[in-house]
Amino acid sequence: MHATVGLIGAGGIANAHLPAWLDLGYDVAVYSTADDADALIGRHGGGRAVHSLDELFDAADVVDICTPTHTHYELALAALGHALPTVCEKPLTRTLDEAEDLVARFAAAGVPLFPAHVVRYFPEYVELRRAVARGDIGRVAVQRHTRQGRSPRNGWYLDEPLSGGVLLDLMIHDIDIARWVGGEVARVFARTNVVDGSQSTQAFLTHLGGSISVLTATWTTAPIDFRTSFEVAGSDGLLHGDSDERRPFRYQGKAEPEADILPDFSPLTSPYRAELGDFLDSIASGLAPRVTARDGLEAMRIADAVARSAVSGLPIDLELTS
Known part of the structure; x- marks a missing residue:
């Protein structure tokens, strides 16, 4: 059985994250409130749509947040509530107060949080x-x-x-x-x-x-x-x-x-694949990722x-x- 990534959001940056997860060998469950998950999946030839955050969290081993900036904080807290290692697209949150609170909560719970500064x-x-x-x-x-x-x-x-x-x-x-x-x-x-x-x-x-x-x-x-x-x-x-x-x-x-x-980048040397792979390696090894x-x-x-x-x-x- 393959590990599963719960990808939240199917807009612009998800077009870099989804193919990277697929290339890393993960199953990907995609949830989007904008009703564009099927289009993203069809564009990249992999993944499956789910119809609620609860369904996504139940399926996921790792969460990847690719949604508008102002939604990052609440979604990351929801992932933390399920003790799921979480990738969050930059910026980590919309405000500094939210970022301080989020980082402190993940650290206290011992759950990995990875800001995607690609x-x-x-x-x-x-x-x-x-x-x-x-x-x-x-x-x-x-x-x-x-x-x-x-x-x-x-x-x-x-x-x-x-x-x-x-x-x-x-x-x-x-x-x-x-x-x-x-x-x-x-x-x-x-x-x-x-x-x-x-x-x-x-x-x-x-x-x-x-x-x-x-x-x-x-x-x-x-x-x-x-x-x-x-x-x-x-x-x-x-x-x-x-x-x-x-x-x-x-x-x-x-x-x-x-x-x-x-930006332009080669699918063969995707920095998005490199950053997600680094996060996975850090979870497996217990060592700090580059970011x-x-x-x-x-x-x-x-x-x-x-x-x-x-x-x-x-x-x-x-x-x-x-």
């Missing part, structure tokens, strides 16, 4: 982290990370109280990477500009060790491709990456409207400071936690 599994970012850890560029001084894409067309994304806007959709990835590479963050200063359906946030992070990270995240109504880039400068050199300079896989054909929010629940919480803590700074126009000092 960028840590993209090869260029893996190599970035390795190169910095090896000392290839000496002491890191400045990081610059950019992430841009078309403004979402889905209503809940554009409702900032529900989604958190471009900050929690795009920038949270680079918040996590900047902290992964540069260490804990002590101070944040940020600005946000909104013009009609376009939105851009820029944040300046001062790390505890003295280095600085400059992050820019943009949603735009202009007809642009999804793009990411980074430059990390140190005392002995510079590391550079740009998704426009090397695309190992390119798809041409009919666009899938629910899947086109995803821990605390990492998800700290990304939310920094994002919360970015949001508050953008509103107040003032820098925000963070209280560092152990």
Whole structure:
């Protein structure tokens, strides 16, 4: 008998998670309130639809939450009520208070909680982290990370109280990477500009060790491709990456409207498969995965400071936690 994943949600990001679970050899039970589970299953050739959360929890050995941001907290608590190891798409929750409570509850119960910060599994970012850890560029001084894409067309994304806007959709990835590479963050200063359906946030992070990270995240109504880039400068050199300079896989054909929010990646080397496999390995071994629940919480803590700074126009000092 195969182990079963209970996949909650059948929208955009589920198009990356479902095929990864199938490739890892799992049966997948899919539940969605939007009546799109059958379409997701048909698109990827595997899985089965269930008709309630209770049915999903009864079938599942692991839960994977791929739903709108504002639903993460309650769904994760429901999974915890069944003592099920849980993957939760980024951001971990909509608010910092929810994230703190969720992480504390899972830790107290001894149930694994995995925030799906997939960028840590993209090869260029893996190599970035390795190169910095090896000392290839000496002491890191400045990081610059950019992430841009078309403004979402889905209503809940554009409702900032529900989604958190471009900050929690795009920038949270680079918040996590900047902290992964540069260490804990002590101070944040940020600005946000909104013009009609376009939105851009820029944040300046001062790390505890003295280095600085400059992050820019943009949603735009202009007809642009999804793009990411980074430059990390140190005392002995510079590391550079740009998704426009090397695309190992390119798809041409009919666009899938629910899947086109995803960046290009090869199905043969899916970072989504890598992150889910890492979570499974951590459950089996008892060792920490590459992304821990605390990492998800700290990304939310920094994002919360970015949001508050953008509103107040003032820098925000963070209280560092152990």
